[in-house]
Amino acid sequence: GESVGLHLPTLSVQEGDNSIINCAYSNSASDYFIWYKQESGKGPQFIIDIRSNMDKRQGQRVTVLLNKTVKHLSLQIAATQPGDSAVYFCAGVGPGAGSYQLTFGKGTKLSVIP
Amino acid sequence: DTEVTQTPKHLVMGMTNKKSLKCEQHMGHRAMYWYKQKAKKPPELMFVYSYEKLSINESVPSRFSPECPNSSLLNLHLHALQPEDSALYLCASSQRLAEHTQYFGPGTRLTVL
Numbered sequence: 180g181e182s183v184g185l186h187l188p189t190l191s192v193q194e195g196d197n198s199i200i201n202c203a204y205s206n207s208a209s210d211y212f213i214w215y216k217q218e219s220g221k222g223p224q225f226i227i228d229i230r231s232n233m234d235k236r237q238g239q240r241v242t243v244l245l246n247k248t249v250k251h252l253s254l255q256i257a258a259t260q261p262g263d264s265a266v267y268f269c270a271g272v273g274p275g276a277g278s279y280q281l282t283f284g285k286g287t288k289l290s291v292i293p
Numbered sequence: 294d295t296e297v298t299q300t301p302k303h304l305v306m307g308m309t310n311k312k313s314l315k316c317e318q319h320m321g322h323r324a325m326y327w328y329k330q331k332a333k334k335p336p337e338l339m340f341v342y343s344y345e346k347l348s349i350n351e352s353v354p355s356r357f358s359p360e361c362p363n364s365s366l367l368n369l370h371l372h373a374l375q376p377e378d379s380a381l382y383l384c385a386s387s388q389r390l391a392e393h394t395q396y397f398g399p400g401t402r403l404t405v406l
Contacts, residue, residue, distance in 0.1 A: 211393045222297075222383050222397035223336065268335050272393040281395060283335030 191290045198256040200287045202269035205250065210273030213281070214243060214254045218265045226254070231273075256289075264291045296320075297398035299384050305404045308374060314401045316367040316384030324390040325367040327359060328383040330400070336383055342367060343390040374405045 192198045204212070210231055215223035229236045229243045229252075236243050242255040252269050266288045270281040297318045306312050316325065324343050328336035340359040341349035347359065356378075358370040367384055381402050385395040 213393065215397075220399070222299075222385075222399045225394055225396065228394065270335075280338060281336075281393075286333070286335055 188285065189288045189290070191292060192259050193292050194259060194261060196259055198254075198259045198263065198289060200254045200256075200267050200269075200289065202252040202254075202284050203250060204252065204269075204271055204284075208273060209271035209282075211271070212243070212245060212252050213270045213272060214241075215268045215270060215283075216263075216265045217268065217286075223268060226267075259289075259291050261291045261293060264289055297384055297386055297396050299382075299398040299401050301401055302399065303402045303404075305406065306371065306374065307406050308376070310374075311370070311372045313371065314369040314382055314384075314403075316369075316398055317365055318386045318396070318398075319365055320386065320388075320396070321364075322386035322388050322396075323364060324387045324392065325361065326385040326387075326395060327367070327369055328385065328397075330381040330383055332380075336397075340369075341390070348390065371403075374403075376405050379403055379405045 211228050213228040214226040216226050217223045227236060227238045227241050227243050229245050234245055240257045244253045254267060256263055266286045268286045269284040272281055300315045304312060326341050327339040329339055330336045338351050339353045342361045345361045345364060356373045360368040360370060381400040383400045384398040387395045
């Protein structure tokens with residue numbers, strides 16, 4: 180099965196700086212990759228996704244980059260705010276158009292220093 | 294409305310108790326999921342329902358019994374649990390089984406004594 184993991188378990192950034200959270204995956208057959216944010220005491224919240232045939236996708240203050248050559252996924256958060264403090268999970272979906280299963284990475288805890 | 298609700302928020306039960314976790318969504322989603330999440334770990338899939346029918350059981354022990362009474366509700370019945378079953382139980386839903394974006398509820402924090 181697919182393995183999705185993260186390079187760094189914890190990340191501390193100064194408020195206002197940009198954050199980069201990394202994720203490596205082993206199975207290149209996934210159709211989609213998704214980033215979830217999980218705040219303390221809450222369920223995972225969908226942030227952004229990217230299809231496997233794309234290299235980059237931008238949202239509001241967030242950008243996801245996919246490098247299929249090295250099987251690497253990253254989430255960039257611009258102008259990090261205290262409310263961004265959470266655990267961030269990457270997840271792969273697929274393979275197959277009918278596949279439902281999310282394979283989660285281990286998670287990175289982001290701490291924003293005021 | 295993009296909300297998945299779960300009750301109770303917290304639950305403490307003994308190993309001989311019978312309890313139920315409830316999940317509800319009103320987004321018209323036809324796929325619903327139960328996950329188990331241990332501290333500092335990612336969620337692990339337990340069950341998947343599609344159009345109120347059980348599609349996937351990820352080799353979950355029979356002391357966990359899911360039920361989908363209708364398209365908006367998902368229950369997880371608990372009986373004779375073990376202390377190692379203590380975890381955060383998350384419910385999620387998606388439009389269809391093939392739709393990859395799953396929306397999660399806040400979870401039920403379960404403690405088994």
